[in-house]
Amino acid sequence: MPGLTCPGRAGIVVAMPVQTLAQSDGVDLFVPAAYDLAWSAVVLLLVVGAVVAVVLVVRALLRTPPDPVSLHDLADADPVRRSARRHAATVAGGAAGLAxxxxxxxxQAVATVDGLAEGVLVGLLPALVALAFLAAHAVGERTWPSPRTAVRSATLRHRTVDDVAPRRLRRLTWALATLVVVLxxxxxATAGDDGRSVTRVAEASTSTASPYPGAFYGVWLALGAMTVLAASEGVLRLVARRPAVPHVGTRWDVALRRLSAHRVLRGVQLALGLTAAGTLGTGASAAARVGYPGAVVLVAVAALLALAAIAVVVQPAPDPDEWAGTTADEAARAVA
Structure with missing residues (x-):
């Protein structure tokens, strides 16, 4: 390899190995970085593809076989329902793709950031992904096609989020956001003065470990969780107030709204669950390294929390035709 010599201050000659460039303007210096970026993107796509494949397989195993003539088949024959389903599926697919x-x-941005900002960005990454997911859903709900029929009908009862959002999933979302704030x-309260490490004093020894989710990281994590929760409630309001699907009946229209709300909450709870699991796991790992008893158990709890959040995403969403069919008798009794 050729060398470069230059005189030093005291007459010392310093030899520095250099790399010969194919072009004089040094554009090739950026080739390795671009190669690493492309390779990392390929690896991430493979990982995402593997996760999606596992989710699809699990959902296929959990799904019950349809009847020879099911409500879903009858609904597909209706162009209005088919169009509404297509729009809802497009919104969900676009939101997942953007996320x-x-x-x-x-x-990739995490890999290019150095210092303490890297830890903050890692902690906020699930919240940023969730906000992009919610932004796509918000655009989809705002662009929901309005009825174009000559005669329009509307329910006299004002729909709220409670009418369209699954209660258990919504409570889980609120609980996970609260857990992030509590953690x-x-x-x-337990971090050191720097807000990012934990210290344990035992007899004559002192042990310190980091990173630790103190105020330096925790403030950002709590703000991210509350922002995601507020944004999800806003999107759920859009779902409740979007234009009704004409000529399908009130029950089916509400059932389609429940499907959209279920998809929104599944993505949000995944982001909040991963944030809570990461916060708990990071804190417990640092506490275990300094010798706090029982901290290893909390690491296992954090792993179980992350798996539980993923398991909720795998659960299939309620089908509008099946939900509307099972609640038909209850709605008729309520009207009577």
Whole structure:
């Protein structure tokens, strides 16, 4: 390899190995970085593809076989219902695609950030992905096609989020957001003066470990969780107030709204669950390294929490035709 010599201050000659460039303007210096970026994107796409494949297989195993003539088949014969389903599926697919893209770009950004900002960005990555996911859903709900019939009908009862959002999933979302805030508060109360490490004094020895979700990280994590929760409630309001699907009946229209709300909450709870699991796991790992008893158990709890959040996403969403069919008798009794 050729060398470069230059005189030093005291007459010392310094030899520095250099790399010969194919072009004089040095554009090839950026080739390795571009190669690493492309390779990392390919790896991430493979990982995402593997996860999607596992989810599809699990959903196929959990799904019950349809009847020879099911409500879903009858609904597909209706062009209005088919169009509404297509729009809802397009919104969900676009939101998932945008979330995956933001996740890939965010992962690459983490690799280029140095210092303490890297830890903050890692902690906020699930929230950023969730906000992109919710933004796509918000655009989809705002662009929901309005009825174009000559005679329009509307329910006299004002729909609210409680009418369209699954209660258990919504409560789980609120609980996970609250858990993130509680973990951030506990971390801030138990961290050191720097807000990012934990210290344990035992007899004559002192042990310190980091990173630890103290105030330095916890404030951002709590703000991210509350922002995601507020944004999800806003999107759920859009779902409840969007134009009704004409000529399908009130029950089916509400059932389609429940499907959209279920999809929104599944993505949000996944982001909040991963944030809570990451916060708990990071704090417990640092506490275990300094010798706090029982901290290893919390690491296992964090792993179970992350798996539970993923398991909720795998659960299939309620089908509008089946839900409307099973609640038909109850709605008729309520009207009577």
């Amino acid at each position: 995956g893209l933001v996740g890939i770009v965010g992962s 951030a508060a506990v971390g801030a």
